[in-house]
Amino acid sequence: MRLVLDAEQQQLRSSVRKLLADHAPPTRVRSVMDSADGYDRELWQRITGELGLAGLVVPEAHGGAGAGHVERAVVLEELGRALAPVPFFASAVLATDTALALGDGELLPRLASGSTIGALAVSQAWGPVPATATEQDGGWLLDGHAPFVISGDVADVVYVYTGEWFVVSEGFSRRTLRALDPTRRIARIDFSATPARRLSGSDGALDRVRDLAAVALAAEQVGGMGRVLEMTADYAKVRVQFGRAIGSYQGVKHKLADMYSAYEQAESLMRHAAWAADEDPSAVPLAAATTQAFVGPAYFQAAADGVQLHGGIGYTWEHQAHLYYKRAKTSELLFGTAQQELARRLGL
Numbered sequence: 119m120r121l122v123l124d125a126e127q128q129q130l131r132s133s134v135r136k137l138l139a140d141h142a143p144p145t146r147v148r149s150v151m152d153s154a155d156g157y158d159r160e161l162w163q164r165i166t167g168e169l170g171l172a173g174l175v176v177p178e179a180h181g182g183a184g185a186g187h188v189e190r191a192v193v194l195e196e197l198g199r200a201l202a203p204v205p206f207f208a209s210a211v212l213a214t215d216t217a218l219a220l221g222d223g224e225l226l227p228r229l230a231s232g233s234t235i236g237a238l239a240v241s242q243a244w245g246p247v248p249a250t251a252t253e254q255d256g257g258w259l260l261d262g263h264a265p266f267v268i269s270g271d272v273a274d275v276v277y278v279y280t281g282e283w284f285v286v287s288e289g290f291s292r293r294t295l296r297a298l299d300p301t302r303r304i305a306r307i308d309f310s311a312t313p314a315r316r317l318s319g320s321d322g323a324l325d326r327v328r329d330l331a332a333v334a335l336a337a338e339q340v341g342g343m344g345r346v347l348e349m350t351a352d353y354a355k356v357r358v359q360f361g362r363a364i365g366s367y368q369g370v371k372h373k374l375a376d377m378y379s380a381y382e383q384a385e386s387l388m389r390h391a392a393w394a395a396d397e398d399p400s401a402v403p404l405a406a407a408t409t410q411a412f413v414g415p416a417y418f419q420a421a422a423d424g425v426q427l428h429g430g431i432g433y434t435w436e437h438q439a440h441l442y443y444k445r446a447k448t449s450e451l452l453f454g455t456a457q458q459e460l461a462r463r464l465g466l
Contacts, residue, residue, distance in 0.1 A: 121389040123192065131192045134171070137164060138200040144438050150203040151300045157272055162204045166232020172210040173230025176218070181227035187330065187395035191337035191388065198341030201301045201441055205235050208269030211334040212238035212327070216277045219323040225275060225285065237273035239264035239307060243454045244328045246281045249309050251316070258316050260284060260309040267292075268452075270305030277317075279324060284314040299448040301441060325403065331453065332406040333395055336388040339417040339449050343381045346417075346424040346442050350374065353428055364427075373423050380416040387412055414450035421446035 123131065141161050150158045166172040174190045176182020183189075190210070197206055213236025214229045216222075228234035239247050249262025264270070264278060271294040275287045289312040292305045351374055354365030364370050391405040421443040425432040432439040 120393060121386060123188075127189060127192055130189060131196060133169065134193055134196040135199070137169070138196055138202055142200045142202045147201050147203055147301060147441075155272065156294070156303045157203050157205055157269070161202065162206075162232060165204060165206065170230075172206070172214070172232040174210070176214060176226055176230040180223060180230060182230040186392075187333060188389075188392045190334065191392040194334050194337035195341035195344070198338030198445075199345040201342070201438075201445060203301055205237075205269035205272055207302070207334065207338065208238070208267075208273065209234075209236045212236070212268065212331055213273075213275070213277055215327045215330045216283075216323075219326045220277075220283055220317045220319060222285065222317055234274045235269065235272055237267050237270045237276045238327070239267050239270070239276050239278040240324070242266055242452075244324065246279050249278060249280050251280055251282065251284060251314065258284060258314045260286060260290075260312040260314045262309050264307040264309075266295075267305050267307050269303060270307050271303050276307060278309075278314070283317040283319040283323070285317060286312050286314045289313050297448065299441075299444045301445060302448065328453070329402045329406040330395060332410045333388070333391045333402070335449060335452060336384070336391060336406075336409045336413045339413045339446070340381070340384050340388050342442055342445055342449075343377075343384055343413075343417045343420045346420050346439075347374075347377050347381055349438070350377065350424045350427050357429070370427060373427060377420045377423060380420060384409075384413045384416050418443075418446040418450050 141164060142158065146158070150156070170183055171193050173182030174185045174193065175187060176184070178184040194206070197204070209229060214226070216238055217226050217229060225234065225236065229236050241247055247262065247264040249260050249264065252259045252261070260278065264276070267273070267276065270276065270292055275285055276290070278284045278286060286309070290307050290309050292307045295304050295306055297304045351365070354370050354374060355363055357364045365374070387409040391402065391409045394401040394405045425439045425443050428437065428439050431437050
């Protein structure tokens with residue numbers, strides 16, 4: 119088992135971090151999150167076109183890079199650090215992993231290139247959405263809705279799980295929902311006699327997608343934790359009260375130490391889960407559930423402590439601390455309660 123990044127993976131991290139520093143600074147993130155699109159089209163083109171990151175886990179035969187989940191986790195860490203407003207998680211994780219699990223070679227090259235943005239419609243508890251499928255004239259029509267679709271407002275294609283698997287690319291309507299996290303949009307998608315292509319769902323496909331989504335989300339969360347820790351430690355060094363930097367006070371030191379300890383544990387768990395996704399698939403279900411059960415609450419606690427240690431400025435709209443706080447809470451609850459999933463995996 120290897121939990122330390124090798125030279126190529128470290129170079130990948132450096133390249134993505136530089137790209138995001140140049141093209142997704144906090145001012146740009148705020149501008150994009152308030153825009154009509156809600157995502158940065160130029161940055162998406164750079165990530166997918168220039169660096170080819172959307173297809174990291176896609177085999178070369180389908181237009182991907184043929185890399186692994188460890189490499190994708192590296193990218194997701196950096197996206198989480200920057201709160202980058204791109205539909206990477208929805209398209210390059212959820213939709214791509216669904217296409218791979220179902221063997222949908224028709225869409226894989228387009229998802230890998232980033233020319234098509236994908237999304238996944240499942241219930242928050244990873245069950246079927248309230249939609250029904252009707253066979254008609256050799257095809258299928260969907261009626262109903264998907265109440266909770268990450269990046270559904272910009273998706274070109276949507277994989278829909280109704281108990282069976284379908285994919286739709288036209289004939290549906292969508293409405294962007296007001297969510298706590300302004301940097302990751304969520305939409306409701308409505309189907310009304312929507313043409314759909316039925317896919318042959320293999321046994322365990324939904325569980326496989328869910329497990330890999332948990333690993334990918336943990337990578338994002340670890341990246342966010344790292345950035346919160348950096349911001350808070352830097353602030354504690356320069357903020358002076360009663361003639362001393364606040365970082366010299368025991369109460370602040372202890373909170374920062376706790377944040378650092380939790381970050382190191384979260385990173386180790388995430389690296390193990392990403393390694394298992396590449397090298398030991400049988401270990402992924404428990405590793406993914408364990409990782410999410412720890413990382414989600416740990417990120418939120420770090421973000422909450424970060425807001426508190428920034429004092430009054432941390433509560434203002436102008437500071438970034440509240441954006442990490444909102445991302446941390448929504449990520450913790452994104453797919454239901456991680457503790458319940460871990461209990462299910464342990465057979466409790």
